Amino acid sequence: MDIQALRKAHPEHWMRAAAIRTLTLDAVAAANSGHSGMPMGMADVATVLFQNHLRFDPKAPHWADRDRFILSAGHGSMLLYALLHLTGYKQATLQQLKDFRQLGARTAGHPEYGHMEGIETTTGPLGQGIANSVGFAIAEEILRARHGKNVINHHTYVIAGDGCLMEGVSQEAIGLAGMQQLGHLICFFDNNNITIDGTVDMADITNQSARFVASGWHVIDIDGHDPVAIDDAIKAAKADPRPSMINCKTHIALGHAAQDTSKGHGALTDADQLKAAKEAYGWSGGPFEIPADVKSQWEAMGTRGAAAHAEWQARFDKLSKSKQDEFNRAFALDAPKKLSAAIKSFKKDASEAGKKVATRSSSEAVLGVINPIMQETVGGSADLTGSNNTKSPDQGVFNPDNRAGRYIHYGVREHGMAAAMNGMVLHGGIRPYGGTFMCFTDYARGAMRLSALMEIPTVYVMTHDSIGLGEDGPTHQPVEHLAMLRATPNTHVFRPADSVEVAEAWELALTEKKTPSVLCLSRQGLPLVRTDHKTKNMSAQGAYVLADAENGKRQAILMATGSEVSVAMAARDILEAEGIGTRVVSMPCWELFEAQEENIRKRVLPGGPVRVAIEAGVRTGWDKWLMGERGREQKSGFIGMPGFGASAPAPELFEHFGITAEATAQKVRDLIA
Amino acid sequence: MDIQALRKAHPEHWMRAAAIRTLTLDAVAAANSGHSGMPMGMADVATVLFQNHLRFDPKAPHWADRDRFILSAGHGSMLLYALLHLTGYKQATLQQLKDFRQLGARTAGHPEYGHMEGIETTTGPLGQGIANSVGFAIAEEILRARHGKNVINHHTYVIAGDGCLMEGVSQEAIGLAGMQQLGHLICFFDNNNITIDGTVDMADITNQSARFVASGWHVIDIDGHDPVAIDDAIKAAKADPRPSMINCKTHIALGHAAQDTSKGHGALTDADQLKAAKEAYGWSGGPFEIPADVKSQWEAMGTRGAAAHAEWQARFDKLSKSKQDEFNRAFALDAPKKLSAAIKSFKKDASEAGKKVATRSSSEAVLGVINPIMQETVGGSADLTGSNNTKSPDQGVFNPDNRAGRYIHYGVREHGMAAAMNGMVLHGGIRPYGGTFMCFTDYARGAMRLSALMEIPTVYVMTHDSIGLGEDGPTHQPVEHLAMLRATPNTHVFRPADSVEVAEAWELALTEKKTPSVLCLSRQGLPLVRTDHKTKNMSAQGAYVLADAENGKRQAILMATGSEVSVAMAARDILEAEGIGTRVVSMPCWELFEAQEENIRKRVLPGGPVRVAIEAGVRTGWDKWLMGERGREQKSGFIGMPGFGASAPAPELFEHFGITAEATAQKVRDLIA
Known part of the structure; x- marks a missing residue:
């Protein structure tokens, strides 16, 4: 790769992209860990996308009609952090880049949703981002149909690597997107032919372009370092009614000694090699320093979207109050009254x-x-x-x-x-x-x-x-x-x-x-077990007393969920008839029960009576409830599955595995004997 | 579909295939559940495969050099059970077919490995069988290279449906097989265009043939009901050095009123429709009855392989004793001495x-x-x-x-x-x-x-x-x-x-x-914790005493696994120095510990001392060990993860989440206070 030729052909673009590359090198060196090569390989694509196409407003990172940018190859997180920093997202400070991968930083090893504005989804487990992107694009289609393109009309861009495309989930995503003709979905394939173990052909010879075409996608093959080709491809992708895959031939760790090697995938921290790479880029200045003219070009990209955002806001404001409220309610995840x-x-x-x-x-x-x-x-x-x-x-x-x-x-x-x-x-x-x-x-x-x-x-x-x-x-x-x-x-x-x-x-x-x-x-x-209709949402407590001891002293508490609650109720009938006072606790959601105050939990599950849990699953986890608050002694038993199930009519299986009212009653009798 | 034309074109083949179809209909009707359509659709392919190609010997179902037949579309289990019955596998009795899906039968709802000889793998979760088949084919290649083709030289055949091919794991399998050029792997795609929800194009428009070609496969498109085309395709597949996919256009539930519909995917139990289908097939006789001439043709397929098996045995017997022993040892999963x-x-x-x-x-x-x-x-x-x-x-x-x-x-x-x-x-x-x-x-x-x-x-x-x-x-x-x-x-x-x-x-x-x-x-x-070298495999007990109380009465037992065992040892040092006698139990494998006699478990984890478990994971499951044998009261605590982790250097994370020797020692102090 003759990077000097690239520099000369598009000198201004080159320096903008070099800003991503050098920030990546500097942050990885500071952290002494991370993945340098991917951001360095895809810097050109990202630069062109952000400069000429991406519709975004760093001052309003939650703007509903922004384009979405998803980094499926999440290990290349520095690409995203660099972009957010350069374009002026306020949480993406220079200090955050310097604290890359450190405790408490927003700049985690992989992009974590919620850590920093502009991170649209958590990625790192490969293939997730491209599969998320299909959901983003479906949401956009549905909301565009509902609210009109004056309100929703944007694109979803995703960068996927060889790893994402080898993961099976990518095929599920590609198949679904192809069938659904998600024309506003544009996937960049970072085709650098390098994985951790070596060149891709050590494990895969798939023609990715042909594979996407087979599932109904529009595909364009380009040189991923040619800014004109990148721009043309994005234009063509936006014009096509099908989802588009832009197959970008790239060089991992472009311009570094580790370029085009597996080593380039990882952390490039050698000081001399880092210096040499920066020199090759024509980059001067110390770590994390961006020349003023380059910085201002990136900042201009960040402010460009404000106008589009304002125009959108004006259109949105023209909607009726009720339409605005409904739109905002859904985006706020508020339930309707x-x-x-x-x-x-x-x-x-x-x-x-x-x-x-x-x-x-x-x-x-x-x-x-x-x-x-x-x-x-x-x-x-x-x-x-x-x-x-x-x-x-x-x-x-x-x-x-x-x-x-x-x-x-x-x-x-x-x-x-x-x-x-x-x-x-x-x-x-x-x-x-x-x-x-x-x-x-x-x-x-x-x-x-x-x-x-x-x-x-x-x-x-x-x-x-x-x-x-x-x-x-x-x-x-x-x-x-x-x-x-x-x-x-x-x-x-x-x-x-x-x-x-x-x-x-x-x-x-x-x-x-x-x-x-x-x-x-x-x-x-x-059968219905909640015969005593209560207005209150009892499940919100996680577990509650469904029926208490009536005929005799409370000697047993039966705990159950789902289909076994009625088994517990039937067991209670048997036991009560024998004078064994029995409480049944329905536990539809353990997590909500755990979140209750201790006195509520103790009121539902008081110490003393023997406890039997009934659930047609393995015992794992039930010991927590069987042993009682604070490890108090508790005679207890479990009625459930000893291992895997079997093929037979369901009633026979419950008998076969002993998940019955009589078995439950017997367990109680044994425990209180 | 003009099935009368099919009948006339190949009358003998037709009746052989009809045996599969009618056994399927009868077994599903008897069970009143199951999946009829897939076996009915793929009966022609399976018949031609078993008649002309599959190398197998029902008398020796474990013959190492047999061809493997894998039903990835496992819901069509009756296809496999019918084939095993018709060709004379002794466990595949008529009674087993009549007991389809009943408790204790070998004929489970989906094929279960180990239930019946001839079932090569458990299928049902879609995509697993095709992904297994790649492993079968890799094993065959490796063993052929090692032992020579006189000893190992067979094919792996797999039937996959639309469902298998929509599952992501299928892409992983296809990609791996294509790159590895597994020429002895032949996949039949049951291309019936029907899924449970409707026609396939409701969810997928993938050109499956093009998709396989994109990953380096040899692909042949055929009419899956034409026995000549099926035979020719298998021949071509065997001759090609690449893995082959035979795209078989089929009709689900062929000849039944539910043909080509989603209903046909499920249990076809209507008595009148069943009768009509049998009439269309030209099939007489009651449920589970096979005409003698048809039965004998199938039995002939079952006995055909005996000669090939005998020839193989003769070749195998010529190997040196040590080679034979080594071959047999590996197949028996015996470890070398x-x-x-x-x-x-x-x-x-x-x-x-x-x-x-x-x-x-x-x-x-x-x-x-x-x-x-x-x-x-x-x-x-x-x-x-x-x-x-x-x-x-x-x-x-x-x-x-x-x-x-x-x-x-x-x-x-x-x-x-x-x-x-x-x-x-x-x-x-x-x-x-x-x-x-x-x-x-x-x-x-x-x-x-x-x-x-x-x-x-x-x-x-x-x-x-x-x-x-x-x-x-x-x-x-x-x-x-x-x-x-x-x-x-x-x-x-x-x-x-x-x-x-x-x-x-x-x-x-x-x-x-x-x-x-x-x-x-x-x-x-x-750090090394097993400084006292013992010959015995202590991990075989699942958990064991790594270090016991020395300086003082045993007041605490620390239980830990993996990286936290050394944390426990360090905590023990702190506690012993304070006169708090502390035992450390390493628990490398819970399951093996659970399998011990109660007296061994009690010797390792005696009642009395407080217990603290240390593991850099969630608490789930630990309560079993914290609460002691038979639910005896046990003051206890847990040092571990409260939820998800974070991005930072590891030592900082252990401090941050409080998984340290000092935190462990403090927990013990609190518990015994």
Whole structure:
């Protein structure tokens, strides 16, 4: 690569891009860790994008109609931090660049959503950003259809590397975007042919351009260091109705001794090599110093968007007050005032009807009430719509012919769905929920963890939540998944017992702003246990007394969730008939219960009586509740799964694994004997 | 679809294929659940494959050089069960077909490895089978290179549906197979254009043939109901040096009223429609009845392979006794006799050297000892070879130019790697291990669960196992992953504390036949804690007393794993100096400890002293050990992670999150106060 020729051909562009390269080198050297090569390789693309195309206003980083810029290759975080600093985002101070990767800095090793304005999503786990970007672009399409292009009309740009494109989730994203013809989505492929282990062909010979074309994308191949070609490609991409992939042939760590090598992927900290690279760039000055003329050119990019933003604001201000309020409400993730009353009314009706209903069906009924009053919900399923019961009649299907549709057929793409939902929440204005079989949380885990880490309220509808799904067998029967989800920080795991608790779970999930929710729902019919209709959302306490000892001294507390709450109630009937006073505690959401004051927890789970937990999953995690507050002695037992399930009709499985009222009653008798 | 024309064109073939279709209809009707359409759609392909190509001997289902047949679209399990029954696998009785999906039957809802001979792998979670098949084909290449084509020379056939190909893991499999030029891998794509939610184009417009071509595959498009075309395609596929994809245009539920509809995907149980379908097929007789001439044609296919098997046996018998023994040993998953002594010697040297080493580096050193004496090991990494320390110098890299290589650059494909490793174990003759960052167990979960469910000893090397990885930050720092892995049934989760425990963990992982192992290893250097060299594998007990109270009455037990064992030892030093007798228990593998007799567990963790657990992860699961045997009262505490980590140098993070010797000592002081 003759970088002197590049310098001469476009000297001003060159110095702007060199600002990114040198800030990267300096920050990585200061941290003595990080990834230098990617920002250095993609500096030209990013410079042209920010200079000529990206619609953004650093003074208003949350402007709803800004273009989104997503760095899927998150290890190249210095590219993003440099861009935000150079264009004048106030949180992206020079000191932050100097504190790259240090405790408490906004400039974490990988871009962390919420740490710094301008970071649109957390990336680092490869493939997530490109899969998020599909959600951003879907959100843009839906909101453009709803509010008109005067209000929403922007692009989503994403940079993906070889690593992102080798990850399976990228195929799910590419397939979904291609089918949906997301014309406002533009992906730059940083085609540098280098991975950590060596050249890409050590592991992959995929023709990425052909692969994207196969899924319906518009593809342009360019030299990723030619600013004119970059600009032309972006123009062409914007003009095409399909999603575009710009395949940018680049050189990792351009101009450094480690250029085009695996070493260039990592931290380039050698002082002499750093000096040599800067000299080759024609760059003078000390670490973190930007020549005034270069800095002012970048600042000009940062101020350019103010005018577009002001014009947008003027258009927005012309909307009716109610339209503005509705728009702002959705972006603020505020629930509509009507929601609470609608849920209460649903609960009353369900309680009075007293029907045996699968909680997945109850969920469908609740959505039938919620979706019409919350236009920001966008539902979907990974090809299990009829099984997950995720679609309500009013939604319409989102596709290229119906951008106003609010239901997405994600295809058999659990991971892509989860990541796209994260993208929709992050875009703003949308509250997505999506369903699959609970066992396939395994496939979606990569994105579900990021919902929790980013503190965003994505909603997962996980049906077929135990051996209760029956004949499909152990590959489809979650047993460890409740434990896994509960072990994940900042995740609300709801396992409602009946229609009333389902409605309460949905209310909590859709009023939450910082925490993802997982609704674990049964395939099989469950009797109503909340026969005493209460207006209060009891699930908000996480756990509560469903029925207390009546016939005799309270000798036992049965704790259960979901489908096993009715098992506990039946066991209580047996025990009470024998004079063994028995309390049943329904625990639809452990995390909310843990968040209660100790006196509330003790009131629900007082010391003394023996405790038996009943859940058709593994025991992991239950010991916390079985051992009582502050480790007090507690005779206790567990009724649940010893390991994986089996293929058979569901009632036989519950008998086979001993998850029955009689087994529960016997456990209590043994404990109090 | 004019099925009468099909009948007339190839009447004998038609009836053979109809046997699959009618058995499927009858079994699904008997079970009143299941998936009819896929077996009915792919019956022609399967019939031609079994009749003209598949090399198999139902009398010897474990014959090492058989062709492998994998049903990635596992919901179509009746296709496989029908084939095994018709060709005479003795476990595939007619009664088993009648008991389809019933408790205790070998004919589970989805094919379960180990339930019935002839089931090569467990499928159902979509995409797994095609990803397994890549591992099968890699194993075949390696063993062919090693033993010669007189001993190993067979094909791997896999049927994948639209669902498999929409799952991201399929792209990882396709990319890996294409780069590796796995010419003995042949994939049939059941291109029926139907998914559960509707036609495929509701979610995907990918040109699958073009997609496979883009990754280096040989592709043939055919009518999947034309037996001549099917046969020609298989011949062409076998002749081509690349992996082949045969794109079979098929009709789901062929000949049934539900043909070409989503309904056809599921259970077709309507009696009248079933009768009409059988009439259209020209099929007479009652449920599960096969005309004698059709049955005998199928049986002939089943006996055809005996000759090839006998010829193979004759060739095999000509090998030297030592070659035969080595071949059989590897297929039996028996460790070589030398292993135990080699591990003991390594432990002695490590113990005497007393160096501070990262456990990932210790692992590399152990592999340097193991790999030369266990030729069946095949290592690899998902593009983190230098970080996972998974390659030993003797292995050589497996690629199209070096089929004898025993190290695989999997690319950035954690899920594909895990599934391919499962395929290698299932093939036989290979013990694979593969590495990534522990946080990315999230990506590999789908396949890791299947290792556990199938009871196969795949080995996962998960490095960078805590905040100890430092600056890469919370996206890369596992905190809930130990809990998740421990919650998974039949999984040995090792978190060794030093070089000695690493060697012990490897010994246990590589002598195990039924359980996958996960080795959780540190990025950061760890001091040697097993200074008193013992010959015995202490990790085999799961947990053991590393150091006991010396200066004073035993008042505290500190429990820890991995990098926190040395923290516990340092805390013990502090406490002992204060006269507080303190025991340290290292717990490298909970599952093995749980499997001990109660008296052993009580000897290690006696009641009385306060207990503090120290682990740089979430608390989930620890309560079991903190609360003591039989729920005895136990004052206890936990030093670990309250939630997600942060980006900073590792030592600062341990201070920041309070995972230190002093914090541990203070917790003990508080508890005994």
